[in-house]
Amino acid sequence: MSALHTTHLGEQGSPVVFCHGLFGQGKNWTQIAKSLADSHRVTLVDMPNHGRSEWTDRLDYVEMADAVADVIDEPVTLVGHSMGGKAAMLTALRHPELVERLCVVDVSPVQYRESDEFRGFIDAMLAIDLGALDSRGEADAALAAAVPDPGVRAFLLTNLRREGDGWQWLPNLEVLRRDLSTLRGWPETDAVYDGPVLWIAGADSGYVRDEFREAMEARFPRVRRVTVKGAGHWVHSSQPAVVAELLDRFVDAPA
Incomplete structure (x- = not known):
């Protein structure tokens, strides 16, 4: 798998690496990364088929984990949300020498039941005629029926990039859907x-x-669970200050 695109913040302290979830980009963690960057060296990773990382012909968590390992050259605190959380867990399991400590955000090492929600998002994104699109506002309106939550729409639309006179989606939507x-x-x-x-x-x-606790503890016996009030799946977006404080304490806690 090709090298992943990374962004770096901070010049001193222990290293922290962030892996985003489906439809995300490394920059989704910028607010929290900046709060850590005064005393840590932070790396924001664009996962395969997302952001500015290259597209692949399939999704595979083992390949994803190994690609993350390839951007790590010393033991780090590895943080992953959702899809990125599963990849981070596998990175720790396959390359424990590279992961000093692990933070998993709102995902578990289990097979989830099928849901049509994400497929509906992708279908709506693919249905937009990018060649005829004049503005981001038009794209927002086109997604409104399938994605009624304006916050979720805004998140999805961070993946729409202007290219010359046209538009393109950053994620590999066809492969993500399949x-x-x-x-x-x-x-x-x-x-x-x-x-x-x-x-x-x-x-x-x-x-x-x-x-899911049994499955988590079987692979990660030193796990400590914290539930954040007022947060759904995108915990770091809805409660960034809380997540930043949890991470700040965790990264510097005695092992």
Whole structure:
């Protein structure tokens, strides 16, 4: 897999690497990264088929994890949300020497039930005729029926980029749609990561449940779960100050 695009903030302190979720980009973590950058060296990763990283012909969590490992050259605090959280967990399991500690945000190492929500988002994005699009506002209006939440629409539209006289989607939408079942899944592994793990859940999200605790503790025995009130799946967007404080404490806590 090709090298991933990365952005760096901060010039001193221990390294922290962020992996975003589906439809995201490394820059989604900028606010929290800036809060850490005074005392840490932060790397924001664009995951495969997202942002400015190259497209691939399929989605595969093992390949994703190994691609993340390739941008790490010393032990780091690795933070991952949703899809990026699963990739981060696998990175820690496959390359424990590179992960000093792990933070998993609103995802669990399990196979999730099928949902049409993300497929509906992708279908709506693909249905937009980019060649006839005059403005980002037109794209917003075109998504409104399938994506009624204006916050979610705004998030999806961060992936629409002006290219010369036209527009293009940054994510590899065709592959994301085809391989959504892979994103919902979790590769079988017997590996165990024995470093400290912070497991952040959104109180209003269903991605971290009590029934998933056994699966999490089997692979990550030193896990500590924190539930953030007033947050859904995108915890770091809805409660950035809380997540920043949790990370600041976690990164510098004694191992």
